[in-house]
Amino acid sequence: MYQKSFSDQLPQNIGANVIFFLINILIGLFLVPYFIDNLGVASYGLIPLATSITSYVGLVTQSINSSISRYLTVDLQRQDFKRANITFNTSLFGIFGIILLLIPIIFILSYYAPVFFEIPSNQIHDAYLLFLGVMGAFLIKALSGVFGISLFAYNRLDIQKYISVVNILIQVGLIILLFSVFSAKLSYIGLSYFLGALVGFALTLYFSKKINPHFRVNYIDFKLSFLKEIVGMGNWIIINQIGALLFLQMDLIVVNKLFGSIAGGEYAAILMWSTLLRSIAGMLSGLLTPIILTYYANNQFGDIIIISKRAIKFMAITMALPIGIICGFAPQILSLWIGPEFVKLSPLMWVLLSHLIINLSVLPLFSINISFNKVRIPGLVTLFMGVGNFLLAITLSHIPGWGYYGVAVAGAIMLTLKNTLFIPWYAAKVLDVPKNLFANSMIYGIFSIILVVSLTAIINFYFNISTLITLVISCILISLIYSSMIWSIGLTRSECDMIKSFLPFSKEEGEV
Numbered sequence: 001m002y003q004k005s006f007s008d009q010l011p012q013n014i015g016a017n018v019i020f021f022l023i024n025i026l027i028g029l030f031l032v033p034y035f036i037d038n039l040g041v042a043s044y045g046l047i048p049l050a051t052s053i054t055s056y057v058g059l060v061t062q063s064i065n066s067s068i069s070r071y072l073t074v075d076l077q078r079q080d081f082k083r084a085n086i087t088f089n090t091s092l093f094g095i096f097g098i099i100l101l102l103i104p105i106i107f108i109l110s111y112y113a114p115v116f117f118e119i120p121s122n123q124i125h126d127a128y129l130l131f132l133g134v135m136g137a138f139l140i141k142a143l144s145g146v147f148g149i150s151l152f153a154y155n156r157l158d159i160q161k162y163i164s165v166v167n168i169l170i171q172v173g174l175i176i177l178l179f180s181v182f183s184a185k186l187s188y189i190g191l192s193y194f195l196g197a198l199v200g201f202a203l204t205l206y207f208s209k210k211i212n213p214h215f216r217v218n219y220i221d222f223k224l225s226f227l228k229e230i231v232g233m234g235n236w237i238i239i240n241q242i243g244a245l246l247f248l249q250m251d252l253i254v255v256n257k258l259f260g261s262i263a264g265g266e267y268a269a270i271l272m273w274s275t276l277l278r279s280i281a282g283m284l285s286g287l288l289t290p291i292i293l294t295y296y297a298n299n300q301f302g303d304i305i306i307i308s309k310r311a312i313k314f315m316a317i318t319m320a321l322p323i324g325i326i327c328g329f330a331p332q333i334l335s336l337w338i339g340p341e342f343v344k345l346s347p348l349m350w351v352l353l354s355h356l357i358i359n360l361s362v363l364p365l366f367s368i369n370i371s372f373n374k375v376r377i378p379g380l381v382t383l384f385m386g387v388g389n390f391l392l393a394i395t396l397s398h399i400p401g402w403g404y405y406g407v408a409v410a411g412a413i414m415l416t417l418k419n420t421l422f423i424p425w426y427a428a429k430v431l432d433v434p435k436n437l438f439a440n441s442m443i444y445g446i447f448s449i450i451l452v453v454s455l456t457a458i459i460n461f462y463f464n465i466s467t468l469i470t471l472v473i474s475c476i477l478i479s480l481i482y483s484s485m486i487w488s489i490g491l492t493r494s495e496c497d498m499i500k501s502f503l504p505f506s507k508e509e510g511e512v
Contacts, residue, residue: 009155016158017283020165027172028276032269033338038184043123045265047189048272049252050113050134073153073293081214089221092146099139106135119261126186133190137197144201150212151204155294157286159207167200250386251411254393255404267404269338270345273326274352281319281360285311289367296371304368305431309441310495311364312424316445317486319360324449325475327353328456332465348408355412357445359419365427365438374430381422389414444490452482 035044072091075084110131113119119127151160174192182188208215252271256264288311295303326333330346369375389410396406424438455478465471487496 009158013155013157013161016161017286020161021280021283023165023168024279025276027168028272029337031172031175032272036265036269036338038179039186041265041269042261043186043265045252045256045261045268046119046123046127046130046186048268048275049256049264050131050190072149074297076150076153076212076214078297085215085218086221086223088146088149088215089218090223091149092217093219093222095143095146099143102139106132106139110135123186129187130190133187133192133194136190137193140194140197140201144197144204147208148204150208150215152289153293154211155291156207156211159211163200163203163207166203167196170199171196250390251393251404251407254390254397254407258394258397259404263404266342266345267348267407269342270348270352273349274356277319277322277326277353277356278360280322281315281356281363284315284318285363285367288364289370292367292371301431304371305433305437308364308368308427308431309438312361312438312441313444313495315364316357316361316442317448317490320357320445320448320452321479321482323353323357324452325456325478328453328460329465329471329474332471335466336468336471348405351405351408351412354449355416357449358442359415361442361445362419362423362438365423368427368430372430374426378423378426381418381426385414385418448482448486448490451485452478455481 032044035047072084072087075081075087110128113127113131148160148163151157171192174195175189178185178188178192252264252268255267288307291307292304295301295307327350330349331343334342334345334349369378392414393407393410396402396410397404399406402409420439420442424442425435428435428437456474459465459474459478463470463474465474
């Protein structure tokens, strides 16, 4: 009774994701200068470092949850509730067992974090509590993720995002409250993360039960043989995630170890924009994943091909706008955001962000590998190139004058090679379509970002963009010009109709 059709639900999912994104960006833009002013650049750099270490700790749970999503969505869409309960309970007790094993590891990592990383001497104790709180919060989210798969399977991504919004608001609210009432300490950030995760867990339990009343927690439904099947797929996802972390999370560790905590703080501040853009792209591609899994469950392979090809094009032309604006106005953004002394980091912003126009446009293809359970080869390739990224980062950073720019350049090179040469080709191979089918759609992003950067260059040439008001007006102007050009000449009639069908006020259902 709670499940709606995908076409009716999609506008609500988009609306919830937009709200989550706007809140996320506003909080992200506020927190970085807030932390730098209250803690200093060196101490601020430990916060994203703690979250990156958490990603390594959670490799197993993240990978198994990805595998569970695939199996559970297929079971529920086929209305095989008996098997779905077996999948759910096997996953739940399996994840719970893994969490119990990870708890002592988290205490050890948190305790020795001040020994391994360069941390200001007056922040050592608080750094320990920061790492402990952030990692503890992650384990709570890993457990709630099993219950949240019901929301994912029934395409209620809007509820998932609203829970995430509540989690973020509690985190930020507690941080500001504790900083204001007591003092600015890293330990308060860890505590805020932990309490926010507890509230998110309670909300996930409530809505999961409401949306999907078929599940019952029952140890009898735990099947060790099925856990091995889930873990078998999860093992290759783990390998893939290790490689992905060597691309996306290793740079902060390398910069901290090679160049110190101050350099780590500077790098982390710019990396926040990369994380923000990745979250936008992840939000957009996440809307597609349950649809792909449902098409797979119903053997609608032709629809998978059509929607994946269009999704790459939409992702490319959509992401070109924020990437181009941030790069084109990098000096002004840095000056107004964290101070004129950080304008020197503008080239770093270009290196970290410009290549994302290619590397984010392929995200819709990743759900194809999971749907068809073709994760072994992508995992090996990602791991191999992730190791190559780490080695190249070490090498380039030792070139005189390069410093942490070498780390950023290495990531741009290796990630672009993987996502232009392998990912589109392999997805085409899985679907048995021409090998260049998906790669051709990525070209739209390159032309689109050239257009946006050209518009920023023209405005910078004719106008003095030195205040927040002039910057906002310039961004709005560029967005209007770009959107009108894309709508007029960049999209086909059927693609325009498809976009209209996503809008809440659309009266006619667009074609897929």
